[in-house]
Amino acid sequence: MNQIRFLRRRRLLPAALLLALSTAAVAATPATPATGRANLSALRSYDQYDRFIVTYRPGSSERGHPAAVLQHLGVAAARAFAGTPGVVAARQVPPGISYLRHLGNGAELVRTSRKLGAGDAATLMRQIAADPAVAHVEPDLLLHAVRDTRAPARTKAAPMDAATPDDPYYGEYQWDFFNAVSGVHLPETRTDFPGADGHGITVAVIDTGITAHEDLDTSLAADGYDFISDKMISGRASDGRVAGGWDTGDWTDQEPWQSACTDAAHPPEQSTWHGTNVAGVIGELTDNGLGMAGMAPAVHVLPVRALGHCGGYTSDIADAIEWASGGHVAGVPDNTHPAQVINLSLGGPGSCSGDDVTAKAIADAIGRGTTVVVAAGNDGADSANYTPASCPGVVTVAATGITGKRAFYSNYGATVTLGAPGGGIYQNDASSGQQAIPDGFIWAALNAGTTTPVAVQDGGSVYAGMAGTSQATPHVSATVAMMLSAAGDATPASRPTPAQIKALLASSARPFPVTPDRPIGAGMLDAHAAVAAALGVALPPTYTTLARGQLLSGQQGAAGQSIVYALDVPAGAANLSVRSLGGTGDVTLYVKAGDVPALDGSDADYTSARAGNAEAVLVPRPQAATYYIRLVAVKDFAGLSILGNYTGP
Structure with missing residues (x-):
């Protein structure tokens, strides 16, 4: 690999x-x-x-x-x-x-x-x-796309299963949307919030540009811009920027780029079509009976080319951020489609200070109301030492795999806002071994060309699996677009600000199912909960029903995770008991009649917080109600059983 x-x-x-x-x-x-x-x-x-x-x-x-x-x-x-x-x-x-x-x-x-x-x-x-x-x-600096590991090519057409939408590859390949453990809960979002599809929102993808693809809406491609000013990077005959956000290729396996930007540790490569793949995760056409689905299929993707052969300069990327968010850049016509969201799946070494031109461009964008979402990086290192991942105000995204583990390559640290599906590459999200196909990768549109793009009519529209924080980032960018479109329908004048968006993403993230080996933010991206939070909607509690006197075994979770159970207690019942027992780790029980207790137990009727797993709540004369039990993991726990019982009818 x-x-x-x-x-x-x-x-x-x-x-x-x-x-x-x-x-x-x-x-x-x-x-x-x-x-x-x-x-x-x-x-x-x-x-x-x-x-x-x-x-x-x-x-x-x-x-x-x-x-x-x-x-x-x-x-x-x-x-x-x-x-x-x-x-x-x-x-x-x-x-x-x-x-x-x-x-x-x-x-x-x-x-x-x-x-x-x-x-x-x-x-x-x-x-x-x-x-x-x-x-x-x-x-x-010459920054680069956070270029990700690519899955081996697949030619088999994936059969459709019962999952929606009707895009034929959705059910087999796009686990990141619907997997119960590690997906972003997209089906629930589509059902509960049909307006959260990104309509009316523009997401600027500052990357390698975009290629024509039969499963992508490229109507804004001509309105995008190519900010690469150096002819060596752009591949054009002369220096200077040009109109249009099209990707003309970024291959380095031929001269002069092979000498300029490759060495033994970084071998030559064919064109990556990185921007096309990122755009596909965000807004691939959906319910069109073709290929795959996008998270926010009604969004307008504005492609901005700032990365070419060998990468892209900080100066060009900073200008691209200014322009994409509605700022003026000398020598370039003003953007007629200012973006509410900017996706930056790119980066390089160096901490980002508030005085850096990238940080200033991002601050300007945020000041215009644009949320900037950035990849944490793929070096398995502290993202505080990478730019723009460490720039103030950005939403920095780490990568998780299908088990919910931190992907072994993902950067981490205090600058990370949250994790999102990026693909773990190997079986069980291990750091080596046999590749997991298709579940180790994120699948989206790509071009068939090896250097310059292949036209649609010549078979250029293909799909590919990629793994990296570049793929985690567009999941978050799409979610922001979904939050903004839903909020705009409800109260157009009061869409969340970029700072509020960042806080809502963190507060709505769900606990990691597996404790990360390194800190990667507040939790895992939950698009359903994030849209609900943007709308101020309280989602109904999700719980497991306990049957009277029947032991529910095999419970497990990570530190900080919460599981809710419900037990119906009839009139005339007595001596209600709720117990947790066995296994390893440390948990606390909060119990409340008629409603789910708060995560911190501040409104619980009863609490059991002993060391270890042996918790018990006893209620001699319970009222006739549904009793909700919130189990909170103080430490990772496994092999735990929970039992609810009472005497009487």
Whole structure:
């Protein structure tokens, strides 16, 4: 298996024509600059850097003025490199600086005339940051789609089962929608909230773009935009951005990209069609008797291309976020379909500070009312060290498998909001072994092409299984669209804000069926509960009925999980007893007549909270009512039995 990870950019792209700056009148001894305004967290010793993003303070002479920027940076470069002890003579010559463009959120993008190692890049950035006019400086990183593990191709047409909708592959393949343990409870959502289909909502998928597909609505593809400004990344003949969100391919198994972006650890690959697959999870056409279903089939997907051959630059992605959410970017026509949701299944190394251009673009988007949903990453590491997964305000999504376990590849940590189905790849969501087909993957639309896309009429519309946080993320983006469409029907003027959406997703998440080995947020995505929460609707309790005097065995759950039982007690009954016994772990019992006790037991009529599993509640003279028993797991428990009994009629 070739597990996909963030690619490491070992060879930089060829630099454009650069402007050498005079270093006259510059002190030979470099100053000792401040470092607080320079984000060095993404610099890696094995990498090289030649693009930097500098944000000047409002009102400074440099902000928005290329000549002033070049003058300042030329001085900073000379101070950074002149007279550096212990270096070869060639490195004592400061690099030239060329001005590339002014970003949509006010920063300046520049390029050095030669590639710098991590140490030299840090030295230059610190020197730039020493100027009080500079608010922030960071490298222009080459980020990548959170490229996921792809399942082997399948050609067998999956038979239809009793599940709805009528899309023929739904029942066999799309466990992530309906599986009782690990799915997002989509069938219940469709039944109880038919308006929660994403209608009237635009989701921008900032990714590789989209391809034509017979099971996708690509009506907004021409209205999208290609934000890739570097011809090497875009694959076009010249630098510059173009209209349309179409994916023209991102293959790296041919020159010049094979030399520019691959190595032994990251072999060449064919085009991924990553954006098409993500768009399919969100809004694949549904109930059309074709292929697979989407979570929010009435949503408008706006494809925005920011990733191409070798990935995509931070500067382009930040501009894409600004534009997609309704902001203005110089040189690009304003977006006529501003998105209420942005899906970012992309990332790379480096912690995201609030001053980074990506964080500022996200803050601008949130300020416009756009919820930004981001993949945690596929490196099995703390997402606090990845961007944009650690940016303030985003909804960061980890991946779970069909058993509800954290997928072994999924990033984790305090910056994760919740988990969602991403596929566990192997049987029982293990970290190795035999692949689980189809239940180890998330299935959605793809293109049949290996480099450029294959047209629909030539058989280009295919489906594929992918596993990764890239696939978990669109489940959440679609759920946000469902929440907004349902809330808009109910009270159009009071749709939840992005901050409220994030809180509702967390509070409505259901407990993990298996305790995660690493923290991955508040729980598992529950689309049914999330839509209900957005509407302020209290869902009826889900419970298991206990039969008088009959032991219910084999109960198990994870710490924090809650299970509700109900026992009908008639008039004239006496000596009601509710007991839990056997097994391992630690549980607490809350009992209440006529209603389900709160999760914390604050409104329970009776409580049993001993250490271990041997809990008991005794009611000598019970009233005639249905008694609800909430079992809360203090620790993981298994092999537990529960018994409800009474004397009398």
